[in-house]
Amino acid sequence: MKRIKKGNELLLKGYEINELKDNIKNRLIREHQEFLIGLLDYIPSEEETEDNIKMNGYLFTETGHNIPITYHTTTQSSRTIKTTLRIADQQIEVNIN
DSSP states (O other): OEEEEEEEEEEEEEBBBGGGHHHHHHHHHHHHHHHHHHHHHHOOOHHHHOOEEEEEOOOOOOOOOBEEOOOOOOEETEEHHHHHETTTTTTEEEEEE
């Protein structure tokens, strides 16, 4: 689990795909697989689709909603990433650790 903070204030908890419950994980893999089919000339396997999700660094809420993070890393030290969380038309500078 990643903690997304603005200063010391916890905004969200972000989960990687492998940290979610199986039913949520499987739904997200299916949805992303459908998205990838539109980009690729073949149907990716579930494993390949999960790897693609991990490679892109997607974070999700506990219920499986994608957290709209735009990674513009300014500093990475001691496992803390300073980046931007984009919500609608707002950009909020946050730390992820």
